[in-house]
Amino acid sequence: MLPIDDSPIVRDGKSLILAMDHGLEHGPVDFEDVPEKLDPSTVFETATHDAVTCMAVQKGIAEGYYPSYEDDVNLLLKVNGTSNLWMGEYDSAVNCSVDYAAELGADAVGFTLYGGSNHEVEMAEEFRDVQEDAREHDLPVVMWSYPRGQGLKNDTKPEVISYATRLGLELGADIAKVKYPGDPDAMEHACRAAGDMKVVMSGGSKTSDYEFLSTVESAVNAGAKGLAVGRNVWQRENPTRILDALERVIFEEETADAALEE
Ligand code: FBP
Numbered sequence: 217m218l219p220i221d222d223s224p225i226v227r228d229g230k231s232l233i234l235a236m237d238h239g240l241e242h243g244p245v246d247f248e249d250v251p252e253k254l255d256p257s258t259v260f261e262t263a264t265h266d267a268v269t270c271m272a273v274q275k276g277i278a279e280g281y282y283p284s285y286e287d288d289v290n291l292l293l294k295v296n297g298t299s300n301l302w303m304g305e306y307d308s309a310v311n312c313s314v315d316y317a318a319e320l321g322a323d324a325v326g327f328t329l330y331g332g333s334n335h336e337v338e339m340a341e342e343f344r345d346v347q348e349d350a351r352e353h354d355l356p357v358v359m360w361s362y363p364r365g366q367g368l369k370n371d372t373k374p375e376v377i378s379y380a381t382r383l384g385l386e387l388g389a390d391i392a393k394v395k396y397p398g399d400p401d402a403m404e405h406a407c408r409a410a411g412d413m414k415v416v417m418s419g420g421s422k423t424s425d426y427e428f429l430s431t432v433e434s435a436v437n438a439g440a441k442g443l444a445v446g447r448n449v450w451q452r453e454n455p456t457r458i459l460d461a462l463e464r465v466i467f468e469e470e471t472a473d474a475a476l477e478e
Contacts, residue, residue, distance in 0.1 A: 217411070223323065224323045225290050230436075230442040231270070231391060231443075232267050232269050233268075233292060235272040237277075240274050243301075256281045263288075265460075267459045267462055267466070270290035270291060270323055271289050273292075273294065274311060275320070278291060278320045282321060291322045292322065292358060293322035294312075294325075294326040295310060295312045295314065295326065295346055305365060306335065306364045307333060307338075307339065315349065326359075326393075327357065332364060332367060357391075358389065358390065358391040358392075358444070359387070359389035360418075361392045374402035378405050379409075381413070392416070393444040396431055400437065403434065414441035415440050416444050417442075417444070420447070422452070426472060429475055436465065443462065443466060449462075461475040
C-alpha cells in the first residue's frame with residue numbers, strides 16, 4: 217500500500233468507482249432491462265458525473281471507447297477477468313498487461329483475487345507481477361478481493377470479509393473492494409483489518425434507492441472509503457439521480473434519507 221490521496225481516482229480520501237466489466241463477468245444478460253446500456257458509450261456518459269472518480273472497464277472497452285472520454289473520465293483498467301461461461305474452480309485470466317493499460321491512459325489498474333480458490337497461489341503470483349509493474353508506472357492498484365472457491369460456502373461472512381481486506385493489505389493493494397459483510401460492526405472490523413489501506417464496498421445486484429444508499433451510508437460510517445458499483449447505478453432509469461445521492465452520502469457524509477430529499 218502506498219499513499220494515493222493525490223491520485224485522480226481519489227477525491228477527499230474517497231473513491232467512487234463505476235464498474236462496467238459485466239459484459240465479460242456476467243454476459244449481456246445484465247443489460248437486458250436497460251438495452252440502451254449495451255452501448256458502452258452510454259455508461260461512459262454516466263461516468264462523467266462529478267461523483268465518479270473513475271470508471272473500471274476491460275481492455276477492449278478501453279481501446280474502443282475511452283479515447284472519446286479521456287478528458288472527462290478517469291480510467292481504471294481491470295487487467296484480469298473471466299466469463300460466466302467458465303464453470304471450473306474460481307480463476308481469472310490476465311487479459312491486459314500493466315504496460316498496455318498505461319498506454320491506454322489508465323489512472324489505476326484493477327485485479328480480482330479469489331482467495332480460497334484452488335487457484336489462489338497462481339492468482340497471487342499474477343497479482344505480484346501486476347502490483348510491481350503498477351509501481352513502475354506509478355499507478356494505484358485496486359484489488360477486487362473476493363474469497364471464493366470449493367471450500368468457501370459463504371463469501372460474505374464477517375471473518376471472510378475481514379480476511380479479504382487483510383489480503384489486500386498484505387499483498388500490496390492500495391484499495392480493496394469487498395462485499396458488504398451484512399452489518400456495520402463486521403464492516404468496521406474489516407476496515408480495521410486493512411490498516412491504512414482503503415476499503416471500498418462492492419455494489420451488488422440492483423436494490424431500491426433507500427436500501428442501497430443506507431447500506432452505503434453504513435459502510436462509510438464503518439470506515440469504508442467509498443464504493444465500487446455497477447448495476448445499482450447503470451441499471452437504473454435515472455443514474456444521475458442515484459449518483460447525486462451517492463455524492464452526498466459518500467463525500468458529504470449525509471444520511472441516505474437526507475440524500476434522497478429533492
Ligand atoms: P456490481 O456493483 O454490479 O456488483 O459490480 C461490481 C462488480 O465487482 C463488477 O466489477 C463485476 O463485474 C461484478 O461485480 C462481479 O459480480 P459477482 O462476481 O458478484 O457476480
